[in-house]
Every structure is written in C-alpha cells, then in structure tokens.
Amino acid sequence: MTAVEPSVTAAERRLAELDASFEDFCRNNIVAVERFLRSLCGDRELVQEAVQETFITARDKWEEISGYEKPLAWVYKTARYKLMNEQARQRREATAPLDEVPADRLVAPPADSREAQEWLLGCLRRLPERQAAVFALALEGWTDPEIARILGLADNTVRSYKAAVRRRLKRFAEEAGFDPSADDERAHAGSAQGR
Amino acid sequence: MTVDLDDILALATGHKPTVFERASAGRNTRWVQQQYARAKADGRDLVGDVDMHDPLSDDTGEIPGSPARRS
Known part of the structure; x- marks a missing residue:
C-alpha cells in the first residue's frame, strides 16, 4: 500500500547510510587496529582473526556504536578482548609455547617509517601485554584517561606504564646499538655486556 | 650513524599507509561486510x-575537559 512505502524507503535509506558509514569507518581504521594488536601478539593469523571478528561485531551493532563519541575506543577494547580469547583458546590447544617472538635486532637505525614501525612493534611484543597496550594506544594519540578507560586501568598506572615502556625501549635501542646514549653509557661502564 | 628513541618513535608514528596498505584495508573491509x-x-x-558498553562513557571516572557523555 502507498501508506507503507515511505516508511520502508526510509528504513532502507537508513540501512544504506549505516552500511556506508560503517564501511568508511572500517576502511579508515582497520589498519590501525591491526597494528595495535600486532604490538601485543606476533601471530599475524591470530591478529587477523581477532580484527575481523571485532569489525564483524562492530558492524552488527553499528547503529549503537556509531552513536558513541569515539566508536574507535570500543573497537580497541573489543579487539584486545577478542585477541586475548583467541590466545587463550590457542594455548589450550597448543602443545608448544606460542608467540615466542625473537628479540628484534637491527644492525642499523631504521631507515624509513616502515622499518621504524616494525622495530617498535617487535619491541612492544617483548614487554608485558598491558604495558605494550598502553604505549601503543598512546602512540595512536589517545589521552591517558582514555587509555585507562579502554584498558580498564587507573590513570596513574597508565602514566607509570608509559614511563616504564620508554625506559625499556631506550634499552632495546641501546642493545641494537643505535641510540647515542648507549655510546655514552658503554664508554662509562667499560662493558655493557650482561645488562 | 646514531638515532635516538624519539626520532624512531616519530618515524614510526609518522608512517602513512602505503598504496598496498590502503588496498588491503579496502579488501579487508569488503571481507568483513561479506562475513x-x-x-x-x-x-x-x-x-x-x-x-x-562505551568505555569512554563510564560513570565512575571522569575525563578532564570532556563533556558529559551518554551511551
């Protein structure tokens, strides 16, 4: 009937709008979310799985999530949760330890942004998961209170984790031999072996 | 050649998606929609x-400078 047609059209239009806005959101953020999970886990397959499951769930609830002030905060939180679930499932099924990421070493400083990013992700994976998550989110531009909410931590913990990660990264850079402060320290210490 | 940590962090965070990464994002988006x-x-x-629950809209804490939020 003609009386029904306008509301059907409006519903269809609304669905199409939701579809389009989700597609934009997904295309613009899926790489960053994957990068975040890669700072926590070296298993690319597991990361891909968690990212895809997260975005499929986000699509299902997009009408609700898109109304959040920052839908991406929910996506980061959920992606981490999905990854932890996947890791737990794999641990239950695995006979050998998983995700043993070898220490990342460079013989020269990163030459470009891609190398720098890979080096950084490798370093973060060597750190406690929460510390890595805090630092990865900070690098993406989230504020300390936002990071605290996304990860369920206290604001003070976020600040102390960020400082701890910086110290560890500094040490990794020194170990890789491309941080100038390392030269100073080695000079003073005589030998930095075994630190 | 030496580089300090801040240089490396700036380089890493300044990474812009390559053509390949943008194409991959598009493929992944289509895959998500299909799945x-x-x-x-x-x-x-x-x-x-x-x-x-929207993690940023919780009622137990506050984000300085942020307006009140509704979920």
Missing part, C-alpha cells in the same frame, strides 16, 4: 559475551 552478511544469514550470534 557479516553470511553470519546474519546463518543466524549466528555476533555479540556473544562482548561488552557493548
């Missing part, structure tokens, strides 16, 4: 035990 459509057609529960 979503398939899961809906199969009647699969897509939310499960996922917390749908």
Whole structure:
C-alpha cells in the first residue's frame, strides 16, 4: 500500500547510510587496529582473526556504536578482548609455547617509517601485554584517561606504564646499538655486556 | 650513524599507509561486510559475551575537559 512505502524507503535509506558509514569507518581504521594488536601478539593469523571478528561485531551493532563519541575506543577494547580469547583458546590447544617472538635486532637505525614501525612493534611484543597496550594506544594519540578507560586501568598506572615502556625501549635501542646514549653509557661502564 | 628513541618513535608514528596498505584495508573491509552478511544469514550470534558498553562513557571516572557523555 502507498501508506507503507515511505516508511520502508526510509528504513532502507537508513540501512544504506549505516552500511556506508560503517564501511568508511572500517576502511579508515582497520589498519590501525591491526597494528595495535600486532604490538601485543606476533601471530599475524591470530591478529587477523581477532580484527575481523571485532569489525564483524562492530558492524552488527553499528547503529549503537556509531552513536558513541569515539566508536574507535570500543573497537580497541573489543579487539584486545577478542585477541586475548583467541590466545587463550590457542594455548589450550597448543602443545608448544606460542608467540615466542625473537628479540628484534637491527644492525642499523631504521631507515624509513616502515622499518621504524616494525622495530617498535617487535619491541612492544617483548614487554608485558598491558604495558605494550598502553604505549601503543598512546602512540595512536589517545589521552591517558582514555587509555585507562579502554584498558580498564587507573590513570596513574597508565602514566607509570608509559614511563616504564620508554625506559625499556631506550634499552632495546641501546642493545641494537643505535641510540647515542648507549655510546655514552658503554664508554662509562667499560662493558655493557650482561645488562 | 646514531638515532635516538624519539626520532624512531616519530618515524614510526609518522608512517602513512602505503598504496598496498590502503588496498588491503579496502579488501579487508569488503571481507568483513561479506562475513557479516553470511553470519546474519546463518543466524549466528555476533555479540556473544562482548561488552557493548562505551568505555569512554563510564560513570565512575571522569575525563578532564570532556563533556558529559551518554551511551
């Protein structure tokens, strides 16, 4: 009937709008979310799985999530949760330890942004998961209170984790031999072996 | 040649998606949409035990400078 047609059209239009806005959101953020999970886990397959499951769930609830002030905060939180679930499932099924990421070493400083990013992700994976998550989110531009909410931590913990990660990264850079402060320290210490 | 940590962090965070990465994002987005459509057609529960609460709108803390939020 003609009386029904306008509301059907409006519903269809609304669905199409939701579809389009989700597609934009997904295309613009899926790489960053994957990068975040890669700072926590070296298993690319597991990361891909968690990212895809997260975005499929986000699509299902997009009408609700898109109304959040920052839908991406929910996506980061959920992606981490999905990854932890996947890791737990794999641990239950695995006979050998998983995700043993070898220490990342460079013989020269990163030459470009891609190398720098890979080096950084490798370093973060060597750190406690929460510390890595805090630092990865900070690098993406989230504020300390936002990071605290996304990860369920206290604001003070976020600040102390960020400082701890910086110290560890500094040490990794020194170990890789491309941080100038390392030269100073080695000079003073005589030998930095075994630190 | 030496580089300090801040230089490396600036380099890493300044990484702009390459053509390949943009294409990959587009492919992944299409894949997500297809899997979503398939899961809906199969009647699969897509939310499960996922917390749908907006993490930034909680009522127990406050974000300085942020307006009050509704979920």
